[in-house]
Amino acid sequence: MPRPKNKEELLSIGAKNFDKLYELVDSYSLEDQERSFPAGTLNRNIRDVFGHLHHWHLLCLGWHADAEAGKKPALPAEGYTWKTTPDLNRFIQQKYATESLMVMRKLLTSSYERVRALIDQHTEEELFTKKYYKWTGSTSLGAYLISATSSHYDWAFKLIKKSKKERSATSA
DSSP, rough: OOOOOHHHHHHHHHHHHHHHHHHHTTTHHHHHSSSSSOSOSSSSSSHHHHHHHHHHHHHHHHHHHHHHHOOOOOOSSTTTTGGGGHHHHHHHHHHTTSOOOOOOHHHHHHHHHHHHHHHHHHHHHHHHTTTTTGGTTTHHHHHHHHHHHHHHHHHHHHHHHHHHHHHHHHHH
């Protein structure tokens, strides 16, 4: 999947990958949607994957809101560094572990729409000029949004598809 290079691609590839992810999940029976993945992944099922995506949407929205309020965003999150992202991801997995898939689906759809609205409110220059915002460091706001949207949806699609395939292979 190509990496978005402009606002139009950021919106369209994000939407395409998000829709593709939901189409994959919807192609499974409800029983398969709830089934655990084979051992070896942090995210143990589709609900966990949706929780992961949702929380990273919230982080991205929070970074932007903090910067807009004149605060320095905690990247990637308060109490974590980019080196401790695996610990943050474990926290995220545990945070949503008791939610239902239906609840996580609603939360993910809602946060997805909020991130799309955030993208939509910015110009091409604001999104893709490196160092345009001080808080993005040497990169661009668009790079953060690509990571939280199109790239992340592609990762989720591949993880879910691979897990289904592995599960099918072990039960055959």
